[in-house]
Amino acid sequence: MRRILAVGVGTGDPEQITIAAIRALNEVDVIFELERATTELNRARVALLERFVERQPGPRRVRVDEPARDRGATAYAQAVRDWRTGRADAWRRAITTDLADGESGAFLVWGDPSLYDSTIAVLDELLAQGDLSFEYAVIPGISSVQALTAAHRIPLNRVAGAVQITTGRLLSATGWPAGATDVVVMLDGKGAYRAVLDDPLDVYWGAYLGTPDELLVAGRLIDVADEIDRLREAARERKGWIMDTYLLRSRAAE
Numbered sequence: 725m726r727r728i729l730a731v732g733v734g735t736g737d738p739e740q741i742t743i744a745a746i747r748a749l750n751e752v753d754v755i756f757e758l759e760r761a762t763t764e765l766n767r768a769r770v771a772l773l774e775r776f777v778e779r780q781p782g783p784r785r786v787r788v789d790e791p792a793r794d795r796g797a798t799a800y801a802q803a804v805r806d807w808r809t810g811r812a813d814a815w816r817r818a819i820t821t822d823l824a825d826g827e828s829g830a831f832l833v834w835g836d837p838s839l840y841d842s843t844i845a846v847l848d849e850l851l852a853q854g855d856l857s858f859e860y861a862v863i864p865g866i867s868s869v870q871a872l873t874a875a876h877r878i879p880l881n882r883v884a885g886a887v888q889i890t891t892g893r894l895l896s897a898t899g900w901p902a903g904a905t906d907v908v909v910m911l912d913g914k915g916a917y918r919a920v921l922d923d924p925l926d927v928y929w930g931a932y933l934g935t936p937d938e939l940l941v942a943g944r945l946i947d948v949a950d951e952i953d954r955l956r957e958a959a960r961e962r963k964g965w966i967m968d969t970y971l972l973r974s975r976a977a978e
């Protein structure tokens with residue numbers, strides 16, 4: 725039986741990788757490498773391996789060529805499903821060709837594999853298709869939500885309160901979620917906080933969390949939204965990409 729590990733490696737700070745993840749990187753026969761959106765993230769993955777894999781020779785590194793996602797598609801959910809199926813095909817080819825029976829392989833996941841990441845879904849889809857058998861396990865990682873709350877030194881929830889996690893796309897499309905008091909927003913390419921600027925909210929914003937480029941802003945949303953806009957634009961221009969996460973906390977619920 726082949727064995728696959730989905731290994732959460734945190735959001736950028738190499739010191740936030742777990743001992744379980746380091747052990748996995750040192751034990752597997754193969755690391756499957758997926759092309760990331762930016763060369764910087766690809767380099768960060770290589771740096772993690774160079775720093776933490778002590779075994780010589782290290783695991784074989786196998787590049788998996790995945791299809792690109794159709795980002796212009798109007799049917800968003802269908803486009804994601806099609807993309808996932810294309811990824812499953814690419815992973816099947818890589819696992820069949822490069823992982824022998826009895827060997828183990830790892831997919832590295834930024835942050836935690838349970839949060840806005842399709843590694844688990846793609847592995848489940850591969851198993852459901854039935855023509856490839858393997859066992860798999862998930863190693864948790866520090867997520868960008870944890871990196872955000874730690875950087876701001878805040879608890880994620882208020883006393884006995886609920887927290888909702890959503891995307892920039894949903895916040896823009898449907899506004900403040902009904903009944904929510906604390907909302908974490910991820911995958912926000914366009915400054916979705918502007919959709920709720922009139923609500924009495926505090927914001928705890930962080931970009932490139934856990935990296936030397938980390939940016940943090942906290943305050944009343946209405947007061948700091950322009951500053952966040954400016955920082956996002958300048959960072960996007962400087963680096964060519966941005967990854968940010970923020971918590972919006974209703975002042976009305978205090």
Ligand SMILES: C[S@@+](CC[C@H](N)C(=O)[O-])C[C@H]1O[C@@H](n2cnc3c(N)ncnc32)[C@H](O)[C@@H]1O
Pocket residue numbers: 735736833834835836837838839840841866867868869909910911912930931932933934935967968969
């Ligand atoms: C595809 S999701 C992956 C989330 C990841 N699995 C996690 O546990 O954080 C990508 C989103 O995660 C957030 N993210 C990931 N890394 C980040 C970082 N270093 N700083 C801020 N946000 C980050 C951003 O909201 C980004 O749009």
